[in-house]
Amino acid sequence: MKRSPGFDLESFLPYRLSVTTNRVSRAFAAQYQQEFGISIPEWRAIAVLGAFAPLSSNGIVERTAMDKAKVSRAVANLLKRGLIEREPHATDQRLIQLTLSKAGRKIYEAVIPRARAIEAEVTKGLSKADIAHLHWTLDRISARLDETESE
Template sequence: MSSEPGFDLDAFLPYRLSVASNRVSRLFARRYAEEFGLTIPEWRVLAVVGADGTATARAVRDRTGMDKAKVSRAVAALLERRLLRHAPHRGDRRLEPLVLSAAGRRVFDAIVPRARALEAELTAALAPAARAALDSALALLAARAAGLAEEEAGGPD
């Protein structure tokens, strides 16, 4: 019996977003990430670095919302597999941006068309207006969550 009368977990937005995200991530992993021996966090790091050209671990955290430890483990694994490398930075080695290695670029280039195909499969059930509304709603929710987190932390991260 619920201690909160009338609480419908299946209608609770954070729960629904989490379930949808987990299901899509597992589907993606089964179809593509496993073929390339990547975990979902490793794919997310590779995707950010590949899409942006370079990125620091902090930039990956900021862009993906993943926690520091998860990003750190993923970066370490990708560096060990030589899918990423550090680009030189004058002065502080901790600020060296990550870049795709040649092998990382091949993996990225092989997965991206498949990722886009999966996106097309998932969104095929949405009319163009519904897709636009979803894109807008997700952007607004992400911005609002970031704003609330910033307020709770007492300022920008």
């Protein structure tokens, strides 16, 4: 009557994903933190502002998969440190247009190559095809989650 023989947590996919991802996140956070003094939420906000500014806070929410409270706090910090600038939206007073400041863009341009370097380091030993396959796999899983969550 003994079921589930030899369940192995270490080969359980959600566990493996979680552990590996957390390690990667830590490695990155350490870099950003010590070299640029920014957290991961702040880095994400800077990244999308660098590419898509001007954006509202909600625009950042949509592009970073962070909830609005987190974005609000990240934005508040970046404003306090003068890395982004805000100005009211022309017609919709609820929206706030956010842009990288001079200093913010400087950090953006310093961080990007650094980020790419760390990404390359982590994926060293993987071929282009391996990496493409990983992205494809993550896409498939995400798609499955979309289906599952909307049931």
